[in-house]
Amino acid sequence: MKVTAAATATVGLCLTQIVGWGTTFLMPSALGRHFERDLDLPSEVVYGGITVMFGVGALFAPRVGRLLDRTGARSVMAIGSIVYALSLAALSFSQGLVSYLLCWAAMGIASTLALNTPASIALAHIAGSRARQAIAILAIIGGFASTVFWPLSEALEAFVSWRGVLLVYAAIHLLVCAPVHLLVLPGRPTVGTQAAASTTPAPPPSDHTKRIFLLLAVAFSCGAFIFTGFIVHAIGVMRGLGHDPASALLLASLIGPAQVAVRVVELVFGHRYAISTSTLFAAAVLPLGLGLAFLAGGNFAVALLCLIAYGIANGLKAVLRATLPLALFGRAQFGTYLGRLALPQGIVSAAAPPVLAAVMANYGAQGVLAVTFVIATIALVATVMLVRTSGTIR
Numbered sequence: 001m002k003v004t005a006a007a008t009a010t011v012g013l014c015l016t017q018i019v020g021w022g023t024t025f026l027m028p029s030a031l032g033r034h035f036e037r038d039l040d041l042p043s044e045v046v047y048g049g050i051t052v053m054f055g056v057g058a059l060f061a062p063r064v065g066r067l068l069d070r071t072g073a074r075s076v077m078a079i080g081s082i083v084y085a086l087s088l089a090a091l092s093f094s095q096g097l098v099s100y101l102l103c104w105a106a107m108g109i110a111s112t113l114a115l116n117t118p119a120s121i122a123l124a125h126i127a128g129s130r131a132r133q134a135i136a137i138l139a140i141i142g143g144f145a146s147t148v149f150w151p152l153s154e155a156l157e158a159f160v161s162w163r164g165v166l167l168v169y170a171a172i173h174l175l176v177c178a179p180v181h182l183l184v185l186p187g188r189p190t191v192g193t194q195a196a197a198s199t200t201p202a203p204p205p206s207d208h209t210k211r212i213f214l215l216l217a218v219a220f221s222c223g224a225f226i227f228t229g230f231i232v233h234a235i236g237v238m239r240g241l242g243h244d245p246a247s248a249l250l251l252a253s254l255i256g257p258a259q260v261a262v263r264v265v266e267l268v269f270g271h272r273y274a275i276s277t278s279t280l281f282a283a284a285v286l287p288l289g290l291g292l293a294f295l296a297g298g299n300f301a302v303a304l305l306c307l308i309a310y311g312i313a314n315g316l317k318a319v320l321r322a323t324l325p326l327a328l329f330g331r332a333q334f335g336t337y338l339g340r341l342a343l344p345q346g347i348v349s350a351a352a353p354p355v356l357a358a359v360m361a362n363y364g365a366q367g368v369l370a371v372t373f374v375i376a377t378i379a380l381v382a383t384v385m386l387v388r389t390s391g392t393i394r
Contacts, residue, residue: 005186006127010134012184013119014141016081016177020115021142022149023088023169024107025050029146030153034162039096044354047232049104051350054228056108057115058346064112065121065339069332073122074185080114081178083107085170092166114181116142117342120322121335122185132275132323136267139318143260208389212328213337215386217344219283220321222379224345226286226372227314229352231255233360233368234307240365241297251300251307258311259318266319275320275327276387282316283383285309287376294369321345328390 028035032046068076087110091103112118120135127134156165205213230237234255238248266278289309296302322338329337359367 005184006123006130006134009122009126009184010137012180013122014138016077016180017115017119017138017142018145018148019169019172019177020084020111021145022152023084023173024053024111024115026146026149027153027169030150031157031162031165034157035100038162039094039100041097041100045097045100047353049101049107051353052101052104053108053111054346054350056105057112058343058350060109060112061117061342061346062336062339064118065335065337065342068118068121068335068339072125072185072187073118074181074187077114077118077122077181077185078178080110080112080118081173081181083110083113084177085174088166088170088173092163092170112342114177117322117338118335121338124322124326124331124334126186131326132270132319133267135322136263136270136319139315140260140263140267142318143256143263143315146256209329212386212390213340215382215389216325216328217341219379219382219386220317220341221344221348222375222382223283223286223313223317225348225352225375226310226379227317228349229356230310230368230372231314232353233356234310236360237365237368238297238303238307240360240368241293241303243298243300243303247300251303254304255307255311255314258308259315262312262315263319266316270319275324276390278316279320279324279383280387282313282320283376283380286313287373287380289313290369290373290376294366294373297365297369 028047028049032043035041035046036043064076083106087103087106090106091100094100094103119138123134123138124131153165156168160168234252235248238251239245243251270278286309289306292302293306297306321341325337325341326334356368356371359371363370
């Protein structure tokens with residue numbers, strides 16, 4: 001059986017995305033206490049590194065998106081892996097606040113070059129009509145990053161200390177991820193003959209396209225705020241609603257399986273219904289779950305429904321963040337639009353954890369649920385307007 005270039009690229013990118021998420025966004029969950037002890041940093045600063053990464057990455061995203069449309073993903077993602085390696089190696093020698101945050105800023109640049117958005121752009125260029133399925137596979141496999149890297153980080157730290165763990169991860173980016181990107185990705189976009197790589201400036205978007213983009217940016221940015229912010233406080237919110245620590249942990253642990261399950265459904269059955277159907281469902285189920293939790297979250301069944309709804313919405317959004325812009329704007333300028341969309345999403349993702357932490361401290365779990373419900377409702381309204389404006393999206 002012949003193995004296609006798209007299949008090879010999908011497998012390779014699944015590997016590099018697991019490494020990318022596991023060694024950056026998820027890494028402080030396993031090593032954060034060691035940073036606090038040895039670098040004498042408060043927990044807020046340790047996890048603030050993630051905020052710095054998202055914020056810096058957002059600033060570079062539009063330019064990188066345009067670059068990906070012109071040059072393809074191979075060299076860009078390979079360079080991103082090298083920057084990851086340098087950033088993690090530097091972090092292993094960090095001695096305090098300034099060097100710690102500067103390393104996370106460098107990882108923000110690396111993430112823009114080699115993490116979620118460029119991987120989706122690469123698959124859109126390579127997989128053609130199968131891009132929706134390929135991106136769904138990427139989202140499914142990427143969801144196992146914590147399963148792989150949390151226990152791996154704990155095991156390695158016992159032998160080589162946290163500084164040694166970071167050096168190991170730097171070596172993986174340099175010796176595994178960078179070569180994988182060079183080997184499995186084409187040098188230039190393969191769609192539309194050479195149109196995607198043309199240096200001819202694209203015509204300005206119409207007013208209709210601008211309206212679609214604005215609605216999409218609002219919907220995605222609202223979703224990014226909730227998905228990045230709420231997950232950090234999910235256990236605390238459940239405890240604030242009156243659930244004991246064991247029940248709160250159990251409830252929060254069900255988010256992951258719900259995310260993976262809905263991504264599998266999208267992979268297997270997604271070709272049978274329009275993308276707009278998935279989009280509306282994801283947008284509607286989130287405020288429903290949050291609203292019920294706000295009204296009666298102390299009830300275990302209601303809390304369970306809320307977190308499953310959150311997991312379903314988050315799981316679908318991980319796929320839709322790439323497939324919906326692809327369906328709306330096409331492949332030729334896909335990187336440009338995805339990069340522009342990544343800017344506001346990155347900014348709100350960076351702001352969400354500390355903002356919701358402040359809400360949690362002042363207004364408790366009910367305050368967090370009220371804020372996220374309002375934002376989810378805004379996202380739902382924007383999504384409905386988007387579908388009405390653009391029509392059924394296949």
